[in-house]
Amino acid sequence: MSRVHDMGGRYGDGAVDPSDSATFAQDWHARAMALTLAAGALGQWNIDVSRHAREALSPKDYSRFTYYEKWLAAMADMLVHQGVVTPEELSTGHATGVSDLASRALKADAVAGVLAKGSPYQRTDAEPAAFRPGDTVRTRRPARNVMVTGGHTRLPSYAAGMPGQVVLRHGAHVLPDANAHGQGESPEPLYAVAFSARDLWGDEASVQDEVILDLWQSYLEPA
């Protein structure tokens, strides 16, 4: 049911290494980041499609790849799936011709504007909010995409089927479960929901601690 990226709460990863603090530990990390942003600017996929492409790497690849290797692999997969690049071009390392999309290429003088413009995900055309801050809710269980088998979702497994309390209303946002799969934006009210650490992890957690997640209305039911 779950995928390998859904690792919140997992045991066995060892200590965090605060000295691993560089933004780009290798030159190629920076190049991979920039290439990913520039390829994204071609408009052939959205952020949810690209997240799903990384999550859909085989568990073996996801685990053995370093961070930017996941980005590169997902980008290569999306470029081929969208017909932007052919498998033959990936194999030979060279293009067979200029792309029809070449007019969309991000130019150096447009970079600052594109990064500053961002890409807002809030929408106004959604169903009304069903919950208010203070309301008690329960999350969907299991954590899954109910429209696409094995599809993208942003409900982590560790928070599935759990009681929580709404703490913030964020307005309506694009639903990743639909947007990752060509099913439109389907915006829904989005909430910050607080969960008791004890409910999530049992008595190894401190009684007063909380974990807060941003969750869409369809992930929640009244409790």
Place this chain on the structure above:
Amino acid sequence: MPHDHDPDHPHALLPPDPALRVKALETILTEKGLIDPAALDEIIDTYEHKIGPQNGAKVVARMWSDPQFRAAMLDDPMPLLDDMGFYGRQGEHMVIVENTPEVHNVVVCTLCSCYPWPLLGIPPGWYKSDAYRSRVVREPRKVLAEFGVDLPEDKKVRVWDSTAEIRYLVVPERPSGTDGLSETELEALVSRDSMIGTALAKGLKA
């Protein structure tokens, strides 16, 4: 290395060395007219030199200094961040959370690596590591201790798992004895990690 063609995962056709993999993709896309290498240089320069935690530190220092600004940031930060030039990609929907004597906030993205780029830049390696993503939601106090932050048992820890396009910035507690400092002097007390929640402001004890 698996280099036979898997239609679901064409990435296996690329060279095994990651630096060569980037090079191959950049070459192919440049030859196709889809990438301007100068644009890549510009993106890298932006996140290496122009956009980084110095932006977030300005926000924190101003919140410490200006009660009206603080109240407005906690209520609706986007118009003010836009005024400061700190709106942009991966920071379209910011929420500011404040540490207090009673509550310590810490931010993670367990599912990927969501992070407030316009205020903090590109995340450090540890933020994207499996160990941080898997553990900080379950045992935040132990993870914070690995960063040298030992929280008292009676202080509440609130872990924010960034599962949507909302991005969170932690405002660390202002250290005592800093009343006379200017905003610029205060900025120097605000580290990147203190705005993620894995450090305190410089000069502060847990």
